[in-house]
Amino acid sequence: MNKDDQDPLAETPLSTERVFDGVLLKVSRDRVRLPDGGESVREYIRHPGAVVIVAVMPDGALIFERQFRYPLNRSFLELPAGKIDAGEDILDCAKRELREETGYVADVWQHLGVMHPCIGYSDERIEVFLATGLTHVGHQWDEGEFLEILTFSPSEATAAVLDGRITDSKTVTALFLAAPHLR
Structure with missing residues (x-):
């Protein structure tokens, strides 16, 4: 059309x-x-929109977060992500969120696409990025933000999706979009 x-x-x-x-x-x-x-x-x-980052360590492992999500009253395994501030460039947001939440900065960034997690009742969009060439510089968590940082190989992440340990839609979609770049 x-x-x-x-x-x-x-x-x-x-x-x-x-x-x-x-x-x-x-x-x-x-x-x-x-x-x-x-x-x-x-x-x-x-919703103002958000970003999600598939951050690849030098050894190929992917950075994940374990975070409590109040609406479902439990913790979830997720890729680093966060809300886009008003007027903020999406790449700047991705860089900020990766640094704040995981303590890493990346030399190379690639936009992989966009996903719409709740099309039946929300206009939210989530911009998906791949980040490589990581260097650890220390996290800058927001007040009231509590996270555990973990790493999984791409195959371990896929297994966690398939066995139900990862059910977060932005994480599943981002892993799918990143898969061709992780081989």
């Missing part, structure tokens, strides 16, 4: 109401016109 063509599945907003205006998340409720002319309601979350 040409970018100028109207998508026959598009829904047209008729009205918007801000339901919640939080520190991180903004929740809206829109009344929309459906493709068949009918009307419906759409509730969704506005």
Whole structure:
């Protein structure tokens, strides 16, 4: 479909109401016109976006974090990631998050793509980066941020996805996008 063509599945907003205006998340409720002319309601979350980094150690191991996630009341294995600040360049964000969370800086950065983790109820996008040529300089955790830093070989990471130890969608997607670069 040409970018100028109207998508026959598009829904047209008729009205918007801000339901919640939080520190991180903004929740809206829109009344929309459906493709068949009918009307419906759409509730969704506005999110500033984030980055995730596949950071490759000199020996080929990948840096992971173990972090408690309150909504699910448990810790998860994840790749380093973080929220994009207003007006922040995505590469600058990736560099900042890698340094703050893991204590590493990278000589080489490659943008691998973007993923949308919750398309049914959020506009969040997560930009995926590969970072190599790592040097440890010391982490700079945010106040109230608690992490364990671990490493896995690419094959150990794949096994952890397949056996259910890694279920975080940004991590699974980033590993998939990075796989051709890790062989």
